[in-house]
Amino acid sequence: MPSSYIFSSESVTEGHPDKVCDTISDSVLDACLGQDPGSRVACETMVKDNVVALGGEITTAAKFDYREVVKAAIEEIGYTHDDCKFNAANFFFLNMIGQQSPDIAQGVDAAAAEHKTTDEQGAGDQGLMFGFAVNETPELMPAPVLWSHQLGREITRMRKEESGKYPWLRPDSKTQVSVRYSADDKPERITAVVVSTQHSDSISTAEIREILRADLIEKTLPADMLEGAELLINPTGKFVIGGPEGDCGLTGRKIIVDTYGGMGRHGGGAFSGKDPSKVDRSAAYMCRWVAKNIVAAGLAARCELQVAYAIGHPHPVSLRVDTFGTNQVDEAKIEAAVKEVFSFKPADIVAQLNLLRPIYRKTTNYGHFGREDETDALTWERTDKVDALKAAAGA
Numbered sequence: 380m381p382s383s384y385i386f387s388s389e390s391v392t393e394g395h396p397d398k399v400c401d402t403i404s405d406s407v408l409d410a411c412l413g414q415d416p417g418s419r420v421a422c423e424t425m426v427k428d429n430v431v432a433l434g435g436e437i438t439t440a441a442k443f444d445y446r447e448v449v450k451a452a453i454e455e456i457g458y459t460h461d462d463c464k465f466n467a468a469n470f471f472f473l474n475m476i477g478q479q480s481p482d483i484a485q486g487v488d489a490a491a492a493e494h495k496t497t498d499e500q501g502a503g504d505q506g507l508m509f510g511f512a513v514n515e516t517p518e519l520m521p522a523p524v525l526w527s528h529q530l531g532r533e534i535t536r537m538r539k540e541e542s543g544k545y546p547w548l549r550p551d552s553k554t555q556v557s558v559r560y561s562a563d564d565k566p567e568r569i570t571a572v573v574v575s576t577q578h579s580d581s582i583s584t585a586e587i588r589e590i591l592r593a594d595l596i597e598k599t600l601p602a603d604m605l606e607g608a609e610l611l612i613n614p615t616g617k618f619v620i621g622g623p624e625g626d627c628g629l630t631g632r633k634i635i636v637d638t639y640g641g642m643g644r645h646g647g648g649a650f651s652g653k654d655p656s657k658v659d660r661s662a663a664y665m666c667r668w669v670a671k672n673i674v675a676a677g678l679a680a681r682c683e684l685q686v687a688y689a690i691g692h693p694h695p696v697s698l699r700v701d702t703f704g705t706n707q708v709d710e711a712k713i714e715a716a717v718k719e720v721f722s723f724k725p726a727d728i729v730a731q732l733n734l735l736r737p738i739y740r741k742t743t744n745y746g747h748f749g750r751e752d753e754t755d756a757l758t759w760e761r762t763d764k765v766d767a768l769k770a771a772a773g774a
Contacts, residue, residue: 385570387557388523388640390531393456393744394550394577394621396628399465400424401637401743403431404630404652406452407445409737412654414441416735422476422652423630426623429465432473435652446472457539457550462579464624500726501691503656504648510666510684511643512674515566519671520749522566523558524640526600528745530554533599534576534591535744545590549577551621556600564681571609572596577621578613588612637747638663643683651743655734658688658725662695665728667748668759669721673700675762676769678713680705686723693724708772716771720764732758 391398403424411418418439425432431449453467460466512519531554538548555573558566574591591612597605622628631649635641648659655661666684673682679702686695700714722731729735738756747757754760768774 383559383561383567385557385559386521386523386642387555387571388521388527388635388642389553389555389573390524390527390636390640390745391554391633392531392535392550392552394458395553395633396426396551396623396626397630397632398628398744399426399453399456399458399623400628400630401633401651402456402740403433403449403452405739405743406448407433407437408652408654408739410443410448411437411439411441412735412739413737414443415439418654419656420652420654421657424628424652425630426465426628428624429469430471430473430623432475434475436478437476438478445474445476458622460549460579462619463549463622465622499693499724500656500729501693502658502662502688502725503690504658505688505690506648506659507646507685507687508648508658508662508666509638509644509646510663510668510670511639511682512667512670513642513681514674515564516749518749518751519674520746521639521642523556524636524642524746525749526556526558526569527554527640528749529599530556530572530574530595532745534574534595537595547579547582547587549579549621551577551618551625558604566604568606569600569604569608571611572600572605573611573614575613575615575618577618577625580619584613584616639748644685646685650747651739655729655732656725658728661725661728661732661734662686662688662723664732664734664747664759665721665723668732668761668764669717671760672762672764672768673702673713673717676765676772676774678702678707678716678768678772678774684717688725693726695723698723708774712772713768716768719771720767734758 404422407422408420411420420437421435423435450467458465516525534552537545553575557571559568559570561567630652634649650660653660670682670684681703683701685699687697741756750757
């Protein structure tokens, strides 16, 4: 039997330069879909110092001021302090958005035109997507990334909702949690917690460490798992220069933070700024929905789903279910049940998950998965196919 091991995952807050870009890209996507659900959007953002540059391809009937959308996103994140060079009140804006290539549009729409139905919409690109679920937390997410997200969400809540108590907090923060697992893959305890947060120059590192130990880490993480953990808070010391002033940011550079924290595989495609005709996003959501329902149905304790597509083709070229030996019924029966209960055609994914809505800003930060508070918007987090899967698998 293999020995126990430690697994670590990280999260970043919305003020991290890469997440600033994801937030802006998803804000542009929502602005398009809010007026025109048929929008085709691939919006990329880069930020550095006080410059925001948009690029990519958008075809939409929506009319709005791109700069105002960007400004509103920066304000919502919280870059409104005079001591931050990157600031919603004063930034340079470059708009390099073009239209979607007719060659790509042809591939996506060709099958629909051939069959005279949007049900046969082709995939927006080739590629492979994964979904993952595990029963070690109520959210059916890996514990290290779930706890890292919880720390990130809480420090953001402290900054925004209790600014009078923590006026020194600034938007750029990172968290990381290391968990020791038993030989049979059960979380035993947290071995290390890392929190790094941007701050004003008005507070010492010693004060930050004491406040975040007591008010953030010990109040957020489960006490029975935290005993004896090493706590590393702003380990480099001073962290006044942060956000886009400290580091260039790009859309789509936090794909492991967005998914499962490194537990479970990743196909490589980023999510933010892409409309659901892009299977990088929509099929990854689909795979999470299926994997979560498999685990919620008790068919397996751990499940990973892979699908792959060819551009312009409406059916996946492959589908694989892996339960890592935790299955309660034969894997072939689970895979057959998945194919019976779910459709993986791009148009069907969009319809099943109701994806042509301006919901994507809700997904941007603290993980696209495991968000039990947002199931009305994040439909892939529902466990509404449990009974159908059980019946189809003969469980």
